[in-house]
Amino acid sequence: MDSTISIEEQALEKRKILNEAILSGDSQVQKFYDDAVVFVTGGSGFIGKQLIEKLMRSANIRKMYMLVRPKKGKSVVERVNHVLKNPVFTILRNDKPSFVDKIVGIEGDVSEINLGIDEKTWAMLTNEVNVIIHAAATVNLVETIKMSTLINIRGTREMLKLAKSCTNIKSIVHVSTTYANATKSRVKDEVKEDFYDSPILPDALIQLAESVPEDTLNSMIAPLNQDWPNSYTFTKTVTEDLIRRHARDLPICIVRPAIVIAAYEEPMPGWVDEKNAFGPSGMILGPYMGVTHTYIANNEINVELVPVDLVNNAIIAAAWETYENFKKGDKKISIYAISGKRNPIKWGQLRDGTYRAQFKFPAKEAIWYRFAVQARCKFIYVILSWLLHYIPALIIDGCCLLMGKKPRLLKTYKLADTLFSVFNYYTTNDWVFCDANTFSLYNKLSDTDKLLYNCDMASVDIVKMVFLWCYGVMKYIAKEEIGNIEYATKKQFCYCFG
Template sequence: MLAHTLYDCKKFFDFKTEIIMHMAATTRFDEPLRVATLINVRGAREALLLGKACKKLKSYVHVSTAYAHACDFRINGDVLEDFYKSPVDPEALIKIAETTDEDRINKFADNLITNWPNTYSFAKAVAEETVKTLGEDMPLCIVRPAIVVPSKREPRPGWVDISNVYGASGTVLGSCMGLMHALYSDNVTQVGLIPVDYVNNTIIASAYETAKRIADGDNSIKIYTITGSTRNPAVWGKLHQIISTDVRKIMSPAAVFYGFAWQTTNPIIFWIYSWLLHLIPAYVIDAICFAIGKERRFVKLYKKMYKLQVVLSYFTCFQWRFIDDNTAKLFDSLSEADQAIFEFDVKKIDWGEYMLIWYLGIRKYVIKDGLQGTAKGVKMQEVFKYLLCIIAPLYIYSLYKLLYFSLLVLCYTVRYVLSIKLF
């Protein structure tokens, strides 16, 4: 039965499939190199081999990432819509992942992914080499989206999958809920944000364009970068200002405290901020929870939050100029009707308006408050603000007294130990 089913599937793909859009991947930045290789590199190879077997294939779209070649030596430089030299041979990397123990791979992983911030972007860079090699005789293109954020229009304004709370949406959510008060970011950074429906529309349009181009005799592999950071940059400091002003007018009643945040690009200062604003209060709250028999979860939450900020800091503290000429030409080539249906012109994004859509989407699809009680949420922010003015001085004074007492005890201890040794 299984063999018969597989045969039918192969037969279906061989003779009926005309378009393949390969976007399956693990997007976890901290994925072990072995796992990232097997899914993102070997997976890309197997999908390409499947595409090669399709007799009627007219278009194959490989979805990569704009950050595949946003290496540290290209910071503040251009990232072209072109192939770059792979950091390692794809087949060799796949072979290592298939035959080597994960612990052994992890020992040399850091040296292998030098110049790349994480295993995700590294594996995506290697996968593009697989596409270049295996896709030479295929009707193929690559789409490179940047940081994918909630939809601007389709299927609903602000739509976001709840799993995205571990990405950029998690930062917006944490700040607006009054949970995240330390940000590892630079105000002048032009963040590579792009709504998910813009990405989808680019993929659809590129699939059509590839089939048309191949039919006209152009067998080259086109790369389309889709991001707002070059033609319509979203500056992080401006976005943070919008969150602090306009978004505060539509706050959710589910917020637990006043939404404010201290920013820094210094890892030591960020560590200090995290302890002062997150971890110390978390330990106090968890101690209270333990005393009353409730679940202790705040320390664990803030440790995850700290890790998330460190991982994202590469993208919130540095920037690149992503050349997107192919994408701009692709949009301009569409008819007026198609441009209206398949919108992906990044110049038309009003980031002030979009931030409101983004937050309302988080409220609807993540917080799930039904977009009710906004007036109460705004009023509670005022209450939390005055409460912060009372708590902050008491908190600082308590920390001062605790530090003073600890130093006093340390001094007496040292004096006592020295006096014993002297006599």
């Protein structure tokens, strides 16, 4: 049977089982969300889109407020509608078209004081909101410390301000990352589901970001962030410390996903946001399209990949458990890591899996034959980059200029080089991300909830996961016609032997 047909048939069977579970009324997690008013930040992001879809499909939420950053020439309603046109909502639109009426856009900006929300709207939210899921962050690994601080740290502080003002708050989830504490000094060590000491007081860093020029701030922070590879992970660890200091009396938890990739099952296997082309999925997209041909990696390191649907299942279930614990007087802030600890995959296995998948999904729009040479060190990578990327780009762009066409390839390779340079840290190092809290959460779920909100990475077929990731990258990012591979296969054959 054709692999793509098999994927669709299996997905249809799974949807039938899930729909029966949703309608059964046996879910404790569903009951927690019954008639709830949920406030979501980061709803237009990769995790946020699938989170909204899953909550709307599986729970009877009364209303969902979605923080939307203002954009010139587009209203909040237009921006929300644009998000809801994403393919992730296709099944939901067909099955429950009225779900759109429950989603209300709130104009604001997570980098601003009070999240950029006006006084009247703020008052309305504090009267209505029961659950807050804070997924907004800048995930740009080369973002400045100043902007990362204002978005990731101060934005979380302002979210906590809103939560403290809510008269009927039941639960809050802050989305962090397992890599917040995956420092250079902890390579190969365990990273526990616990708080770690911050290199600087969160409020002090916020004050500096608000008052000190960017160059001065960079110089001041440089001695403090040397153990972190980028501003994203540095500000994430400081943010977690801010939560420890500011949210002790709130029903709050932290969910730390590892590297988030395409959906394993829901709402459809392989779904991935097209914005992910500039994230981990770009590592697959580049070679598949015949654009990039070299990278740095170590075959023996464990790669921490987690499907987006399991991540959001953990977020949804963690909010429920946090509420249950808080009701019993347990105010401990739990941290849930969702990683590959119980079902590891090495880089060499990932490389082989993506190589095998490329023969199932050849790209019709590929610009050259697909191959990639793996380097173990930066010196070899630089040589290969010049031979396989920059010299061909200069030649081709030069020909384009002579023909009066716009040169593009050199710019593409510079962007790819930036992407690879920030990911090299994660393709050459590994850590052991403890996940006992997440495993315990899964075991507390009823049989129905284990089906609806599965967050057990041990249940994932790793080979299938990689295959579906490749499938999703080609279908949802490259937008290839997956079912018709004859032309694309012939094209690759011509590149190789023509």
